[in-house]
Amino acid sequence: MNPFLFILYDIKRLFGRGKTAFIAMLSPIPVVLMFALFLAPILTDGNETFFSGAILNEDDSESVNQLMNIIVNYEVGKGNVAVYPVKDKETGERLVDEGKVSVFLYIPPDTYNDSMNGKKAVLEFYYSPAHSFDALTFYSGIKSSMSVFGQGIRLVNIAVGIAEKLGLSQEEIIRIWDGGVNDLQTVFIHRGRVIGKNGIFLFGADYHFRFAIALLFATCAYLSSFPIIYLTSLDLTEIFNKRSVPTKKLFTYYVSRIISGAVLIMFSFLIMFPVARALRQIPLNFALSVIPGMLLTSLVFSALAVLTGSLFKRGQSALWGGLYFGTASIAGVAFLSDKTDLPEAVSFLMRISPFRASVSIFSNAMFNLMVERYTYDMLILLAAFLIFSVAGFVMYRKRSAV
Amino acid sequence: MIEAKGLVKRYGKYTAVDNASLTLEKGEIVALLGANGSGKSTLLGMLAMVLKPDEGEVIVDGLKGKPAKSKIAYVPQDIVLFEELTVLENLYSWSSLKGKENIERAEYLINELEMTDFKRKRVDRLSGGQRRRVNLAVALMGKYDYLLLDEPLAGIDAHGGECIEHLLRAEKEKGCSMIVTEHNPTVLLPLTDRFLRIEGGHFIG
Ligand SMILES: Nc1ncnc2c1ncn2[C@@H]1O[C@H](COP(=O)(O)OP(=O)(O)OP(=O)(O)O)[C@@H](O)[C@H]1O
Ligand SMILES: [Mg+2]
Numbered sequence A: 001m002n003p004f005l006f007i008l009y010d011i012k013r014l015f016g017r018g019k020t021a022f023i024a025m026l027s028p029i030p031v032v033l034m035f036a037l038f039l040a041p042i043l044t045d046g047n048e049t050f051f052s053g054a055i056l057n058e059d060d061s062e063s064v065n066q067l068m069n070i071i072v073n074y075e076v077g078k079g080n081v082a083v084y085p086v087k088d089k090e091t092g093e094r095l096v097d098e099g100k101v102s103v104f105l106y107i108p109p110d111t112y113n114d115s116m117n118g119k120k121a122v123l124e125f126y127y128s129p130a131h132s133f134d135a136l137t138f139y140s141g142i143k144s145s146m147s148v149f150g151q152g153i154r155l156v157n158i159a160v161g162i163a164e165k166l167g168l169s170q171e172e173i174i175r176i177w178d179g180g181v182n183d184l185q186t187v188f189i190h191r192g193r194v195i196g197k198n199g200i201f202l203f204g205a206d207y208h209f210r211f212a213i214a215l216l217f218a219t220c221a222y223l224s225s226f227p228i229i230y231l232t233s234l235d236l237t238e239i240f241n242k243r244s245v246p247t248k249k250l251f252t253y254y255v256s257r258i259i260s261g262a263v264l265i266m267f268s269f270l271i272m273f274p275v276a277r278a279l280r281q282i283p284l285n286f287a288l289s290v291i292p293g294m295l296l297t298s299l300v301f302s303a304l305a306v307l308t309g310s311l312f313k314r315g316q317s318a319l320w321g322g323l324y325f326g327t328a329s330i331a332g333v334a335f336l337s338d339k340t341d342l343p344e345a346v347s348f349l350m351r352i353s354p355f356r357a358s359v360s361i362f363s364n365a366m367f368n369l370m371v372e373r374y375t376y377d378m379l380i381l382l383a384a385f386l387i388f389s390v391a392g393f394v395m396y397r398k399r400s401a402v
Numbered sequence B: 001m002i003e004a005k006g007l008v009k010r011y012g013k014y015t016a017v018d019n020a021s022l023t024l025e026k027g028e029i030v031a032l033l034g035a036n037g038s039g040k041s042t043l044l045g046m047l048a049m050v051l052k053p054d055e056g057e058v059i060v061d062g063l064k065g066k067p068a069k070s071k072i073a074y075v076p077q078d079i080v081l082f083e084e085l086t087v088l089e090n091l092y093s094w095s096s097l098k099g100k101e102n103i104e105r106a107e108y109l110i111n112e113l114e115m116t117d118f119k120r121k122r123v124d125r126l127s128g129g130q131r132r133r134v135n136l137a138v139a140l141m142g143k144y145d146y147l148l149l150d151e152p153l154a155g156i157d158a159h160g161g162e163c164i165e166h167l168l169r170a171e172k173e174k175g176c177s178m179i180v181t182e183h184n185p186t187v188l189l190p191l192t193d194r195f196l197r198i199e200g201g202h203f204i205g
Helices: A003-016 A020-026 A028-044 A062-078 A089-097 A111-116 A129-165 A170-189 A208-223 A226-239 A247-279 A284-311 A315-336 A344-352 A354-365 A371-399 B040-047 B065-069 B087-098 B103-112 B128-139 B158-173
Strands: A051-057 A081-085 A103-107 A124-127 B002-011 B014-024 B029-033 B055-060 B072-075 B146-150 B177-181 B194-199 B202-204
Touching (some): A003 A226, A003 A247, A003 B087, A051 A089, A089 A103, A089 A124, A208 A315, A208 A354, A226 A247, A226 A284, A226 A315, A226 A371, A247 A371, A284 A315, A284 A354, A284 A371, A315 A344, A354 A371, B002 B040, B014 B040, B014 B055, B014 B202, B029 B040, B040 B055, B040 B146, B040 B177, B055 B065, B072 B128, B087 B128, B128 B146, B158 B177
Parallel strands (some): A051 A081, A051 A103, B029 B194, B072 B146, B146 B177
Antiparallel strands (some): A103 A124, B002 B014, B194 B202
16 A cells, blocks of 8 residues: 555544544644733733833943943844933833833943952843833843853953054954954854853843743644544554554554654644734744744654653553653743753753754744754754654554564 | 464463463364353464463464464454544555555455445444454455454344355365354354364363
């Protein structure tokens, strides 16, 4: 028989098993609705721009100006923020009170000097309770940027100082300065990795809204794999251990199950996609970069579902197993992703977690794609797929007739 | 020839089949009789090699393991089918799972077992007797020299019994050997060469 027909039959079985497949495919909808009703308004505040902020910079040192320009311009350039410079603290606070901006950042005089002299620099920060979430994001972003960037600028300054002492030409010194600042920008974008703290998401580069949508995508995709778990477990206890099939054919059947499972998961992606688009104008190039990620995620979750189904003797237990594992993994991604002080083992698990990779791909692709990170996440997914499929088949074979 | 030597199957402390040995000659049809729970299905499962014996071994034409297994077709007592697929789809799937898809064979079995009326119906929407026929047909799709049938007549009406008898007679004429378990030996009596009785996991008589 045409292997394609095998897949077709298996899709028929997956979709035909009572209402399970149907329910699984519709499962994203309540989640999406809940998300749209409660979370999205808090996150987006109905604005197309993610948030707006006011800044008052009273430190007149060249370095802070430059630093603020680079950080702020970087965010403004991406279209994530609108930033208004204000004349005094009162104006800034008033804008926050009137709800015109989400946050107001005040940089006191001598911030730069203080920090260069080893004193603690204090930035003041105002926000209205309604925008606490945005504010938190902004604050963490700025804070970590300041610390990394500040250190960097300091090093560049030292280099320039050495250059001056060595008597290099003005041109040469400007070249060193520009080069140093450019490198810093790159470092800034990838700072999580560079400073050796394994923060999983790059704060300030991924905002919570995108992260939440991405998490939602991955969660729904995982949920829709439940019929695969159930049917696989049932197949092994009720069919393949009572009628024996040669290993080669069993493998063909196994592969078509993974493929048809991936098709089922892709379906639920297709349902979610317009929803995500409606919630927020996601550009088309997002679709182009995210589709390979979706495909690979579907394959990974499908293989994982088949593996889970093969591990448990009873369909019900397999479903519970899948639920526990999924909840733990998703909770891990949801709550640990932005932590930079995780124990090494947890941090490692997070880095290789296919859930994390999948969420990261969506989050990344919804924003201006960082190719390096995209590639890394895709490789993680690919590795997960290979591991799950091999382990799955070993179990699958073991469970089928002796 | 199927040779079973000292087969033992235990479920916990309970011994379902206890040191059973038998030989099935080429072309021979054996009826395996016994009360409910006497160990017929357990024995047949071990002969078909879908159930691992705790002790003993099964040798088919001098072969063991996979090559031996591929010579045997097995009809389980439970209905084992892809419930969400139609009768035809089941026949095609199982023939591919066992070797090559064989449309003529499927047509032949549909005619012999009078399944034409419901061949495009989903298995989970069939009646008990109809399902029993499909359960038999699926096993007969591949290639085999030995046929192990576990209660192929359960829930089958009188006419259905005649169809099955006719079909199995044709198989016997092709040289196929069989072991059949059943509670009402009259239907297949004309085909049966030998009776085996089992009680509490032991052969008797
Ligand atoms: N999976 C199992 N776990 C525990 N006990 C089992 C299992 N399968 C069968 N048994 C026991 O083994 C004994 C033999 O069962 P078996 O199914 O072989 O009987 P049988 O002769 O086929 O009966 P029937 O005529 O009802 O089909 C029974 O007492 C049964 O309770
Ligand atoms: Mg029985």
